[in-house]
Amino acid sequence: MRDKIFAKIREFNDIIIIPHIRPDGDCFGSAFGLKYIIESIYPNKHVYVIGEMTKSTSFMGETSNVSDDLFHTSLVISVDTGSLSRVFDDRVLTGKYVIRIDHHPHVEHFGDLEYIDSNYPSTCTIITDMFREKGIEIPKQAAECLFFGTSTDTGRFRYRGVTSNTHQNVAYLLDTGIDTDKLFNYIYLKDYSAFKLEAEIVSMINSTDNGLLYLKLTAEMMEKLNIKSEEAGNAISKLEYIRDYPVWAVFYSHGDIIRGRLRSRGPVVNEIAAKYRGGGHAYASGVTLDSWDELDILIKDLDIAIVNYKKNMTN
Numbered sequence: 001m002r003d004k005i006f007a008k009i010r011e012f013n014d015i016i017i018i019p020h021i022r023p024d025g026d027c028f029g030s031a032f033g034l035k036y037i038i039e040s041i042y043p044n045k046h047v048y049v050i051g052e053m054t055k056s057t058s059f060m061g062e063t064s065n066v067s068d069d070l071f072h073t074s075l076v077i078s079v080d081t082g083s084l085s086r087v088f089d090d091r092v093l094t095g096k097y098v099i100r101i102d103h104h105p106h107v108e109h110f111g112d113l114e115y116i117d118s119n120y121p122s123t124c125t126i127i128t129d130m131f132r133e134k135g136i137e138i139p140k141q142a143a144e145c146l147f148f149g150t151s152t153d154t155g156r157f158r159y160r161g162v163t164s165n166t167h168q169n170v171a172y173l174l175d176t177g178i179d180t181d182k183l184f185n186y187i188y189l190k191d192y193s194a195f196k197l198e199a200e201i202v203s204m205i206n207s208t209d210n211g212l213l214y215l216k217l218t219a220e221m222m223e224k225l226n227i228k229s230e231e232a233g234n235a236i237s238k239l240e241y242i243r244d245y246p247v248w249a250v251f252y253s254h255g256d257i258i259r260g261r262l263r264s265r266g267p268v269v270n271e272i273a274a275k276y277r278g279g280g281h282a283y284a285s286g287v288t289l290d291s292w293d294e295l296d297i298l299i300k301d302l303d304i305a306i307v308n309y310k311k312n313m314t315n
C-alpha cells in the first residue's frame with residue numbers, strides 16, 4: 001500500500017492535498033508535512049494544500065486556490081478525513097487519481113486508493129512512519145507540522161491510542177532539531193479577550209453535593225457573553241479536571257431546544273443520555289432537552305448515578 005502511494009507521488013507533477021472541514025492540527029499538520037517532504041524529495045513538483053487556515057496552524061504555510069482544470073490532471077490526496085462529506089473541497093473526486101490517508105475508523109469508501117489505519121493516533125503519525133520506515137529524511141519544516149498535528153490529536157501524547165510506535169515517530173521528528181517550545185506556544189497561546197470570556201464562563205459553574213459540575217448557558221446569557229452554540233458546548237473542556245467531581249456537563253440554548261454535553265470518568269452516562277433524546281460513548285454523550293425544567297430531572301438522574309457509582313467503589 002505504502003509503495004503504491006510512493007509510486008503515485010513519483011508519477012504526478014501536480015499534487016493537491018485536501019484537509020477536512022472544521023480543520024484541526026492533524027489535518028493541516030499532515031497536509032503541510034506531506035507537502036514539504038514531497039518538495040524536498042522532488043524540488044520540481046508542485047504541491048498545493050487547500051483549505052481555510054486557523055490562527056493556531058497559520059505558521060505551517062499558506063493554502064492555495066486551485067483551478068478545476070488543475071484538479072483534472074493532478075494527484076489528489078485527502079488526509080485525516082473519515083467521510084466524503086467532510087472533505088474540504090467537493091471537487092476531490094475530479095482528481096485524476098485520488099488517494100486517502102487517514103486514521104479514523106473506516107466508514108465509507110471513496111477515491112482510488114485508501115490507506116486507512118486506525119491503529120495510529122493521528123494522520124501525522126502515519127505520514128511520519130511512512131517516510132521513517134524508508135529511511136527518508138524529513139525536513140525540519142515538515143517535522144514542525146507533523147509534531148504539531150501528532151501533539152494536538154493525542155492530547156499532548158496522553159490519549160489511549162498512544163504507543164511506543166507513536167513516540168518512536170515523534171523521536172524521529174525531534175531529531176530534525178525542531179523547537180517544541182515554539183510549537184506549544186502555537187497551541188496554548190490565546191487572546192486576552194478569549195481568556196476573559198473563559199473566566200466569566202467558569203465563574204458561572206454550578207455543582208451538586210454528590211459530585212456533578214454543570215454549566216447552564218441560557219439564550220440570554222449566551223447573548224450577553226456574545227457566544228454561539230459551538231463555543232458554549234466547547235466550554236465542557238473547562239470542567240474536566242476537578243477532583244471529586246466525576247461527572248461534568250454543559251447545557252446551552254440552541255434555537256428552540258437545549259443541548260447538553262455529558263462527560264464522566266466514573267459512572268457510564270450514555271444510558272442516561274438515551275432517556276433524554278441523546279446518546280454517545282459510555283463516558284462522553286450528548287442530550288437534547290425541551291425545556292430548562294427538564295434539566296432539573298436530568299440533574300437528579302446524574303446525581304443518582306454518581307451516588308451509586310461511589311457506593312460500588314467503596315464496597
Ligand SMILES: [Mn+2]
Binds near residue numbers: 123
Ligand atoms: Mn486526526
